[in-house]
Amino acid sequence: MSALTRYATLFVGGAITFTLLAMALLSRVWTPAPPTQIRISQRLAPPLEAGLLGADHFGRDIASMLMVGAWNSLSIAFVAVLLGMAAGVLLGTLAAAWRGWAEEVVMRLADVTFAFPAVLSAIMIAALIGPGVTTAVIAIGVFNIPVFARIARGAALQVWKRDYILAARSAGKGALLITLHHVLPNIAGLLVVQATIQLALAVLTEAGLSFLGVGVPPPNPSWGRMLSDSQTYLSQAPHLAILPGLAIALAVLGLNMLGDGLRDVMDPKLRRKR
């Protein structure tokens, strides 16, 4: 098998993710039109009649909105997953290092947190501190903590059974130092893969939150709200729904494929089983 076919998932996923990321970054310095500029004359214009992808019900340029939306979506997802991963990995690896009651407490807390879907906790948090970017980040971040706590604990427990941990203990290292020097580097690959997959989930959740109106506040564009706004015009201007929907689907697909591809590269054992 050539490298191209063997790593096809990785390449395709990477290409999609990279393109979206490039669009998001580009939107910070340039968009085809100001994404919040209202031009009633171009109201509901189909693609290519006004701008590349048409205009929405206020005549705003859809291409520009999608680009800024990509930035909002990816940055919220990234920060949230990063925070959730940091907290989750910390808790999970400590649970594995300490065992006993500390482990029980951490894992049962993880179970409780896991019982609340991100969307539900976002609505609760929005009720407390009001909707906004912070609400979305906290809700998605908190949702990610138990995911990473579980994975980190499971993987760390396996590492703790290895001889080199016994060797490290025989060298006089305590649980914290062993976790930092020996456990984390050996579970990092797994965590990176999981983070990529969680990013896909976070993008989807962020879109869901904006759809419900607890994410990025207007007029700052977001994919989720574009979808929700499009409902009224579904029969007149279907591209208002199709384009942001496509963007969300592409982002999720790209990140998932990237995660799968990374897993195949990092875990040769799994690849052989297929």
Add this chain to the structure above:
Amino acid sequence: MLEVKDLAVRIGAPPTELALLERVSFRLEAGRTLGIVGESGSGKSVLALAIMGLLPAGLRASGSVRLQGQELLTLSEKELCRIRGNRIGMIFQEPMTALNPAMSVGDQIAEGLEWHQGLSRRAARARALDLLQRVGIPEAKRRLDDFPHQLSGGQRQRVGIAIALACGPQLLIADEPTTALDVTVQAQILDLLADLVAEMDMGLILISHDLGVIAETADETLVIYAGVPLEFGTSRVLFQKPLHPYTRGLLSSMPGGRGGRRARGVRLPTIAGVVPEPGRRPPGCRFAGRCPYEVAACNAALPDWHRLEGSQPARCIRLKELP
């Protein structure tokens, strides 16, 4: 330097409690090597872990282990951490799995120095290079940044030895250090260990199931069977004139062992039966049931040390009557 007295390791709560290891006593002086020999499941590795204070959860050690007069069994985990790797080094059987695959060998050696001796990163690295050279790794400078998978089995074990030696320990415990290696590499590693013991004036506890390895390297030998030491003496005497029926059986079942080369086509003598598991061990002499010289009295109680005139001690009540 190291004094182990009546060390026992038990598992479970009193009514169903099992002893994995009992009545282990020995002394080890600096610059000497003690060989501990026994079959799989005899409790050799448990002994090593008990001295290090690294017994798995559920196992309890009792008795006394003193390193230069300091009792180790009653120390807290924190105090033990300061001793492990600093005053006691340990070498493991599998050099592949005992090294962290995600860390360069230089870092793994330097780690203990930074941790125990507060060396700077640079100083620890320089010392790691010295150590790699001392344990005989060619092109040590280039190897410093290699990862374990880039080294051969023998080289990995040398790295393991370098890690154990890093802080200049007083006691080195080597648990089957050569079992996973080729015979030629085995001899090199044993020579290296012998050199290091003399040079650094350490005590070495060498644990092995391989009588050849022990005979070659150890000054004194402790024979353990089913969790109990059965014979203890200087290796030269013990391997020439074994007293306990178990030791005799072991030595005579070695190809080309005691009695010189055997004629081709003649079967090696074996010891009938298998090592009893903990919980199925005989109440008296642990070797009863497999011993060709067994009498009823053997099952009365665990025999004390007996010795012939001027000989090494052996736990056998019939020592004087044996042929």
